[in-house]
Amino acid sequence: MALLTLVQDEVERVVAQAKHHFRRARPFMVDPALPHCGKGENALKAYPSGHAAFAWATAWTLAQLTPDHAAAVMARAQDYGLSREICGVHYASDVEASHGMATAAAQALLTDPRLAAMVAAARAEWPRP
Known part of the structure; x- marks a missing residue:
């Protein structure tokens, strides 16, 4: 859990910087007639997707x-x-930008020599089939 938390914190930081820089409108903001789930957040935060980044970073870490x-x-x-x-x-x-950003950030952390012990401990904790 500590490793996943570290990865998620880094990905969230990178995504937040990109969202602030690009300030892209969400699809339903561009075309209010588009159906969308729930209320949606009326903020210029579409690019990249934070939720998708969370999914990609978590998946990449677990896959490794x-x-x-x-x-x-x-x-x-x-x-x-x-x-x-x-x-x-x-x-x-x-979503695709999130894929690239999250995978790159997670991979950088997983290969950082300073985190080798944490990565090894996470691998050891994972149940084997």
Whole structure:
């Protein structure tokens, strides 16, 4: 959990910087007639998708810890990202940007020598089939 928290904190930081820089309107803000899930946040925060970034970073981290489950975990992250598009709160490019940013940030942390002991401990905790 400590490793996932660290990854999520870093991804959230990177995504927040990008959202602040790009200030992209959500699809339903551009076209108010578009249906969307729930109220939606009327803020210029569409790019990149924070929710999709969370899914991609978590999936990438878990896939590195347990390669036997990588395909299933990554497929779930892809589905989660797609749900953001289906809900009308993100464009496909928002979700894809999240994929790249989250994967790169998670991979950088997982390969950081300063975190090697934490990564090894997380791998050791993972239950094997």
